Amino acid sequence: MGFLQLNVLNQIEPLAAVGIDLGTTNSLVAVWENGRPKVVHPEGDNGYVPSAVYFPADGAPIVGKEARERAVFDPEHTIFSVKRFMGRGVTDVAEDLKGVPFKAHSGKNGVIEFDVRGRKLTPQEISALILEKCGEVAARATGGRALQKAVITVPAYFDDAQRQATRDAARLAGIEVLRIVNEPTAASLAYGLDQKKQGHVAVYDLGGGTFDVSILAIEDGVFRVLSTNGDTHLGGDDFDRCLVGAALTELSHSVDPRKLDDPAFRQALRLAAEKCKIELSTYPEAEMHIQIPDSNVQWRRRFTRREFEVLTKVLVERTLHSCRRALADAKLEPSQIDEVVLVGGVTRMPAVRAAVQQFFGREPHTKLNPDEVVALGAAVQAHVLSGGTRDVLLMDVTPLSLGLETVGGAVAKVILRNSTIPCQATEGFTTYVDNQTAIDFNVLQGERELAADCRSLGRFRLSGIPPMPAGLARVAVRFHIDANGLLTVTAKEQSTGVTARIEVQPQNGLSDADVQRMLANAYEHAKDDFAARRAAELVTEIGTMLRATEKGLAEAKPQLDRETILDIEDAMKNARNACEGRDARELQRARDAFEKATLPLAAVLMDNFAKKALTGKVIGEV
Amino acid sequence: MTTCPKCRAETATPLCCSACGALVAPERAPTPFEVFGLEPGLTVDGAALKRRLIELSRRMHPDFFATGGDELRELAERNTAELNRAYEVLANELERADWLVRALGGPDERTERALPQAFLMEVLEWNESLEEARRSPASPTARRALESLAAALAKERERQVAHLRAALVPTPERGSPRLAEARKELNALRYVERTLGEIRALQLEASTAQS
Known part of the structure; x- marks a missing residue:
């Protein structure tokens, strides 16, 4: 709010469209400036916003670095890794929920809701708070310029529901989304412009919570994605969990298992594991140490890099399997890849680098900062979308096939995975019983042959088909995937022109009305948060006034008339009562009345002070 | 051949003008061959097709119309979707053959299920x-x-x-x-x-x- 007001007052120009990497662990903003993309960060701060939100007992939520620190002391009220929950249902993320200290349940339309201090918040709302914090950091870095338009990145393997959830988060944060761009594709942009290279490039992106691999052909400023593959549930978090698991197994022999379930302990353990993992990228050995709950015992354990690599081998192998599938879809052999670009913090692990090098038969490119390259690439795309250049063209693909359920539970694929977007395709359907007047459609995303094994994006019905013999109606179902990778489906009966259209509102997604309601709620909450802060300030102020008044009365009571004294005492009592209630408006009224009642006292005290000063007493003695 | 509504030039593809570069809203959905300005036939030069795809994408891609207002942006989006679909059909010999058989009034896979x-x-x-x-x-x-x-x-x-x-x-x-x-x-x-x-x-x- 403060920055917005600042903008209005000073007429500061808003920021040029930025790129935002909304990550599982960290989020980052970059902007195109003086012919190249650069990370937006305030003086003496790297600009990274840890993707964590802490909810204090009263006052506004705290986001970023401070929230991450609080997570250790108050884990139940700190939400992190929220990206894993975007566009998912509770059954999809049951494993993740077991590993986190905060509570969640299934809300309307299967959207996950976190329970924090009596408030129910969706992953979209938490992500919106992180995006708002990114805007705040950007404003701090640029002298108060507002972040209004952005390109936001998502894992390439995000499906329709996860993409829509990301778009909704931005809407909640008041950011206009110019485009949703795939993370490895964004990285390739930053790489390609930096290195001015041509040829086949593989981007291996192992982030905090997701893995993607994309194969691109880069030629004359055209970045054409040939194929993409990945796993939206595989990242640095999982590597940490391997260490956490090993620690818990060893601890369970000597420590009461109930103590090991303590959320604060679990949180500390997770952070210790993360630290150990990072150290193992630099040193051949690292120590994990942690305080055992309710005791003075420190548990210490040295892990060798080799040990860690054995624990995490299966995770690395999963990424290579995705690489194989991506290459097969691009119809390329590993030897035909001219360069491999590493993205994401986990690619600092020597074992990951070695595995990638062995797989592709060449040393990976590591000159770019793997934590920043996605945001930088997003800033390049933001520059293109603002009309800044026509020299760069991004041709991306849809990661998953889209289709419709047919009679018998099979899937008719309408758009195949790795089709260049935007794209459209039309599929013909007909009625299968005489005089059928409606057809139900189930829109599916995924590679499996059976509808039950794919993700249902939504169901819709085309009704009003005139009665006719089976097989005569001609229904055309048109799929359109836009440049953001988002799907719209329209169905039309061609002999009558009856149409049905759905903006696929996916299972686990928010409706427009939901977003509007949340925006209103967030405003209410902002008002509540503001009021709570104001109330706290008033309580402090009244406390100071009370002490000063007591002291003043002791000195000047004989000089005041009885009525004034009664007024003051009355006002003091009211003020004390108001402090019990903590209602900002009540406090404000009590404070103002208190101030008014003490005016005669203040006048007397001022007068006395002046007289003493005149009779030669020094101020220090007053 | 289509006439460009803006500069009246004859244009090789119905989606954008080859002379002035303006986006064109086609009167009816063009065939994949029309999109690429080709005569319908099974034989297609793959490398030339890819070059043409990139050339046309450089003219029509929605990335270049993001600041041009909703109408223009949506037209770019639709035309590029049409272009990409046409490429999917033409770049694959079997898809091309399937399209030709249908377009020439031949049987589809439901009416002719036989195998050699x-x-x-x-x-x-x-x-x-x-x-x-x-x-x-x-x-x-x-x-x-x-x-x-x-x-x-x-x-x-x-x-x-x-x-x-x-x-x-x-x-x-x-x-x-x-x-x-x-x-x-x-x-x-x-x-x-x-x-x-x-x-x-x-x-x-x-x-x-x-x-």
Whole structure:
């Protein structure tokens, strides 16, 4: 709010469209400036916003670095890794929920809701708070310029529901989304412009919570994605969990298992594991140490890099399997890849680098900062979308096939995975019983042959088909995937022109009305948060006034008339009562009345002070 | 040929003007061949097609119309979707053949389900060895079986594609009996493609299990 007001007052120009990497662990903003993309960060701060939100007992939520620190002391009220929950249902993320200290349940339309201090918040709302914090950091870095338009990145393997959830988060944060761009594709942009290279490039992106691999052909400023593959549930978090698991197994022999379930302990353990993992990228050995709950015992354990690599081998192998599938879809052999670009913090692990090098038969490119390259690439795309250049063209693909359920539970694929977007395709359907007047459609995303094994994006019905013999109606179902990778489906009966259209509102997604309601709620909450802060300030102020008044009365009571004294005492009592209630408006009224009642006292005290000063007493003695 | 509504020039594609570069809203959905300014036919130069795709994308991609207002942006979005769809059809010989057979009034895969006669016997044999390999794809025997099956299918594919070309080049008249022949070959090719795809997937799984 403060920055917005600042903008209005000073007429500061808003920021040029930025790129935002909304990550599982960290989020980052970059902007195109003086012919190249650069990370937006305030003086003496790297600009990274840890993707964590802490909810204090009263006052506004705290986001970023401070929230991450609080997570250790108050884990139940700190939400992190929220990206894993975007566009998912509770059954999809049951494993993740077991590993986190905060509570969640299934809300309307299967959207996950976190329970924090009596408030129910969706992953979209938490992500919106992180995006708002990114805007705040950007404003701090640029002298108060507002972040209004952005390109936001998502894992390439995000499906329709996860993409829509990301778009909704931005809407909640008041950011206009110019485009949703795939993370490895964004990285390739930053790489390609930096290195001015041509040829086949593989981007291996192992982030905090997701893995993607994309194969691109880069030629004359055209970045054409040939194929993409990945796993939206595989990242640095999982590597940490391997260490956490090993620690818990060893601890369970000597420590009461109930103590090991303590959320604060679990949180500390997770952070210790993360630290150990990072150290193992630099040193051949690292120590994990942690305080055992309710005791003075420190548990210490040295892990060798080799040990860690054995624990995490299966995770690395999963990424290579995705690489194989991506290459097969691009119809390329590993030897035909001219360069491999590493993205994401986990690619600092020597074992990951070695595995990638062995797989592709060449040393990976590591000159770019793997934590920043996605945001930088997003800033390049933001520059293109603002009309800044026509020299760069991004041709991306849809990661998953889209289709419709047919009679018998099979899937008719309408758009195949790795089709260049935007794209459209039309599929013909007909009625299968005489005089059928409606057809139900189930829109599916995924590679499996059976509808039950794919993700249902939504169901819709085309009704009003005139009665006719089976097989005569001609229904055309048109799929359109836009440049953001988002799907719209329209169905039309061609002999009558009856149409049905759905903006696929996916299972686990928010409706427009939901977003509007949340925006209103967030405003209410902002008002509540503001009021709570104001109330706290008033309580402090009244406390100071009370002490000063007591002291003043002791000195000047004989000089005041009885009525004034009664007024003051009355006002003091009211003020004390108001402090019990903590209602900002009540406090404000009590404070103002208190101030008014003490005016005669203040006048007397001022007068006395002046007289003493005149009779030669020094101020220090007053 | 379409006339550009802006500069009145004749334009080679119905989606954007080759003279002034303006986006054009087509009156009816253009065919894939029309989008690329090509005469309908089975033979297409793949490298030239890709060059043309990039050339047209550089003119029509929605990225370049993001600041041009909703109407223009949506037109760019629609036209590029049309372009990409047309490329999907033209870049793949089987898709191209399928489109030609339909466009020339030939049977679709629902009305003509037959397979070439010689093919049927082979299918039974292939299915049997595939079934065996599915059970334990990582075993050395299965790996060898998959390899030889893939080789046999690839050879069969070549033969069928030659038949398909014989049926569709030169482009038949509307309603020609060659269209039904082409459809039968396409049915067989679909089986071969799907089976080859499954073999590749099994081989991928096996190589992952191996390492």
